[in-house]
Amino acid sequence: MAQRTPGFSGADLANVLNEAAIMAATRNKKVIDNEEMLLSIEKVMMGPERKSRILSTKEKEITAYHEAGHALVAHYLPHADPVHKISIIARGQAGGYTLKLPDCDKHMQGKQEFIEEIAVLLGGYLTEQTVYGEVTTGATSDLRRATHLARKLVTDFGMSDRLGPRTFGEKEEMIFLGREIHEQRDYSEKVAEQIDQEINVFIQQGRVQAEKIIQQHRSELDKISQELIINETIEKGAFEKLVGPKPLA
């Protein structure tokens, strides 16, 4: 149930091109099309499909709502990348995924964009909570990433008004036999408490934004998840038929 914003390493890019070339060859094409490129990107980003993983009907439904939640929140938040595909076919570690692709490269990100990214990450968790009244273990990696983001806003990006324009924590590399990055605490316990509180503030801001969308578009959530249960994947076009085009920022 992970969802990723692209961000490829050199090795990733080589993999994507290899995959696409193989796919094109298999299909007897002489050139690699946009279609092969997107499928390869998906495979490299999320890992290969794991069709052997058989979900119970209930699990399938939860997964569908979870991914529908990510997609819905991403759709209605102005800075979130547009949804390209939603799937409840397991890939790698993830039970399902929502693929978003930005319209252009991004080199700088503001606080509001991060809050929305947190909101999208919480979208699956909060949808489960809204629909079932409780959440599953499926949201763990979403929560971990949202927490990391919120922490970086506070300790690296100077985006907490309360803690001000400074950074916290000394990163250091310790090389024994392997390589390990250890973060040394260079602040007092009192500041540690303030950092905790500010992380909560950002998590809470993302939560409020996501919850508002989930409540206002409750029926669309049902539609997307019904569609996912039936077809397992929804492409961008089909998605926008269900929820309309992404609203302008």
Place this chain on the structure above:
Amino acid sequence: MAQRTPGFSGADLANVLNEAAIMAATRNKKVIDNEEMLLSIEKVMMGPERKSRILSTKEKEITAYHEAGHALVAHYLPHADPVHKISIIARGQAGGYTLKLPDCDKHMQGKQEFIEEIAVLLGGYLTEQTVYGEVTTGATSDLRRATHLARKLVTDFGMSDRLGPRTFGEKEEMIFLGREIHEQRDYSEKVAEQIDQEINVFIQQGRVQAEKIIQQHRSELDKISQELIINETIEKGAFEKLVGPKPLA
């Protein structure tokens, strides 16, 4: 006195099949039956029987009540897997064990299921407390696992309403000569206190559920443990004759 929910590694599976094949061959069978499969699963999960371990009459009784407690709680909790076998024959580290098998694969688990898992884990401890007024060292690994579960609900799964949808603690791998996973505390002392309190809340919730069942079905506890003292093991069929079929959720 441990009790395990299945969850096999690849090596475990290979072991199970080997054991089953050997068992079938020993019995001059040409195919591996369900019976050999279950016995092999039991052996791989719990270790070989240790008949040399001779319990005193008192210890045998305590072990019987302890396992009866696990089984009873698992039987009456809607999300717990059905009991397949109870035994007070020592296997590996455990003095006795209760084998539960799920009706189908599970990939996602909700808070209520975890609370019930904690309740089942505490079932032996609480039964000893109810019957004898005090507990033995036999519950240590049950308590350790219940604590680990409760901690994960709070720090990994975002299931504490008070601490909210975020994670706590940075896992890092330190590779010297061996391999060690070290969890770095990335939160303040105040949050550490809240985590402690929330772990207690979940332990307490499991405890309340287990205690209720133990008190309401006190006489069944006696029946199961009597039977165990006499026959040392109770299979699913015999178990359900004593306590009735597992109630529907």
Place this chain on the structure above:
Amino acid sequence: MAQRTPGFSGADLANVLNEAAIMAATRNKKVIDNEEMLLSIEKVMMGPERKSRILSTKEKEITAYHEAGHALVAHYLPHADPVHKISIIARGQAGGYTLKLPDCDKHMQGKQEFIEEIAVLLGGYLTEQTVYGEVTTGATSDLRRATHLARKLVTDFGMSDRLGPRTFGEKEEMIFLGREIHEQRDYSEKVAEQIDQEINVFIQQGRVQAEKIIQQHRSELDKISQELIINETIEKGAFEKLVGPKPLA
């Protein structure tokens, strides 16, 4: 001045049998008798006698009272193993020792038994305090073991009602060149305080039990220590002549 409850490793057992065989051979016996077995157990458990260590008259008296204290408390506590031998001949690290042997194997232990074990461990220390008004360094390993036991009741066995049915502290093995077990604190400072307090509660419970026996049987303490000063060892039979047979639980 240590006193040990048996608990042998495989290597210990091999040592015991070797010692017994050598002893029997030296005595021109063809079979190993119970006598050789017990002497070998003593030697393996406590180390060889160190007759070269010459105690002053005062030290001999203190040692005698110290061991008498262990023996007396063990004798009058229902769950403590019966006393087999008391000695003030130095063995290994210990200046004297009290050998207790259980009537049968034990696999499970309840809180009350542990409290009594703590009481027996404190028996020497408290006897010194009663007789001389102060204690010597001879009790250090007794205190260390009592503290370890009390800690395990709280952190591993779930026997503190206040802290409840859970465990505390993550054991981890770190393998560099040697092997080291490191216990990582996974709880808050507040819980650390509660653990300290609960350890004190169990130490205090053991202390009260031991002190009661020491005060009620003050004259027997004198008799045992007089006997020890004269003969250096007291065997089970002679011991029970002084204090009567171990009372039934």
Place this chain on the structure above:
Amino acid sequence: MAQRTPGFSGADLANVLNEAAIMAATRNKKVIDNEEMLLSIEKVMMGPERKSRILSTKEKEITAYHEAGHALVAHYLPHADPVHKISIIARGQAGGYTLKLPDCDKHMQGKQEFIEEIAVLLGGYLTEQTVYGEVTTGATSDLRRATHLARKLVTDFGMSDRLGPRTFGEKEEMIFLGREIHEQRDYSEKVAEQIDQEINVFIQQGRVQAEKIIQQHRSELDKISQELIINETIEKGAFEKLVGPKPLA
């Protein structure tokens, strides 16, 4: 968006001379001119230009304002080195940069100079905040360096009146396989809080100075950034045409 005060290692100097020699040779010059020297210094200090990095119009504008902010604050603060060049062409890690060169070597620096250095470092961040109401991730390394400076004022240079003429923290080198400098905390939690507060005081002092300049010279900010968006770089001469010569201290 970094900005650096020169401070070269021996290896840096060798690199600068090599670069300058190559550049002069490419231009068929027999001697290395001031021009080649400055370009080489720029290249060694900031890394090679990364023209492949294509910024969106919005990102270009933000970068332009960010660098304009650094330059403006440096220009109006008496102790800051004069601005030699501003650029929004990406180099190495930085999206843009402001190159300042001191008029003479500096061996000693006073508190007021450091506060101004902090002010210049915060100039980009605060300009983004003023112009857009929020900041981007582009200021992270500026903030990290400002924090390091502020910490050194407090813990190494004795420049906090409240904490007085002493140092804090024991630097130690731990040599395993690699080399690591670890700072050991040799003070109480209470002092750690005071250090945190004093760091904030210095950051705040730099902030106030920078904000005052940004508000008083708001229109010049727009002019510099317009110019940067059009021409991508502004040399010292052009810069001073926009904002006048650097005021005397």
Place this chain on the structure above:
Amino acid sequence: MAQRTPGFSGADLANVLNEAAIMAATRNKKVIDNEEMLLSIEKVMMGPERKSRILSTKEKEITAYHEAGHALVAHYLPHADPVHKISIIARGQAGGYTLKLPDCDKHMQGKQEFIEEIAVLLGGYLTEQTVYGEVTTGATSDLRRATHLARKLVTDFGMSDRLGPRTFGEKEEMIFLGREIHEQRDYSEKVAEQIDQEINVFIQQGRVQAEKIIQQHRSELDKISQELIINETIEKGAFEKLVGPKPLA
């Protein structure tokens, strides 16, 4: 200015005998006398004499008073070993020393003996304070040893009534390339404070005992130190002529 109670390792004993044999041979003796033995013990315990170390008149006087203080306190405390020799000739690390030899072997020590040992250790420091109103660096190793002793009373020997019959701190050996004994704190901050306070209590008890003797025998202090300034060493006989025989306990 150290003072040591004997406690020899096997290697120490071998060294003592070698030294004594060489000394006897040098003196053309066929047997080793008590005299050679004592001189060798002194040399092995304190290191060789360092006559090259030339003290100023003032330093000589301070050293004389310091050693006189150790000797005086040891002389008047009932459990302290009798003084065999006082010297202000530098040996090894020490500027002077007071040699005490017990009348018999000791295997057990009570709290009162430890308090007196602390008192003797503080004797030099407190004498400097009494005579000069301030102390020198010469007392450092005395203070370190007194602190270690006081800590052991509290954490290892159970001699603090307030903290009770238990031990504190887990000793662990970490073997990398060398060998290191690391003491792991296994108690809360609150207990750490109590340990600090109890250490102070024992230090204070020793201090009070030493100060009382120093004040009551002020003129003897002057006599001993005068004698030391003139002759540099005082043997047991000469010492007892100055202060009388050691009072009976």
Place this chain on the structure above:
Amino acid sequence: MAQRTPGFSGADLANVLNEAAIMAATRNKKVIDNEEMLLSIEKVMMGPERKSRILSTKEKEITAYHEAGHALVAHYLPHADPVHKISIIARGQAGGYTLKLPDCDKHMQGKQEFIEEIAVLLGGYLTEQTVYGEVTTGATSDLRRATHLARKLVTDFGMSDRLGPRTFGEKEEMIFLGREIHEQRDYSEKVAEQIDQEINVFIQQGRVQAEKIIQQHRSELDKISQELIINETIEKGAFEKLVGPKPLA
């Protein structure tokens, strides 16, 4: 701007003699004179002169006042060693230095001498503060050494009346591949606070003594620094012409 009290290692001494021999040979002398000895000591203690380091007029003035401050405070404090030379020629790491030589060897030092040593160390820092109203980075190593001294008074020498005659902190050597001395905190947070406060007390005492001298002899400061700006070094004789002979203690 460092200033050092001599304290040579064996290797240092060998270096001094070598330097002196070379210098004498260069000057065609057959014996090493006092003059060559002093110059060699200076070179070994402070490193070779670094004439290439060109200070601005302002920096030269600050350095001159800084060194004048060290010298003045040393001159007027009774226990400080007499000033032998002041210099603002850079040597090794230091921008200038004040060379003091004791009249005789010292083996013991009292609290008052340490306070004065701290006062001399703070002399440069406080002079900058008095003259310019702020300090430069040039005082860092002075402050570090003053802090180390103050800490040792408290934790090693028992010179804090409040913390009493004991030591704090366990020194341990950890030998991996290199050698590292690690100081383990063996006291509570509360004691850590008291140590911080006592360090401040000693720093403050040194500060008060130095400030008094700087204020009372303000005009001499100007004279010394004028002289240093003109001649770069002042020898003992010239120094005493400016300020008179060192007052008797």
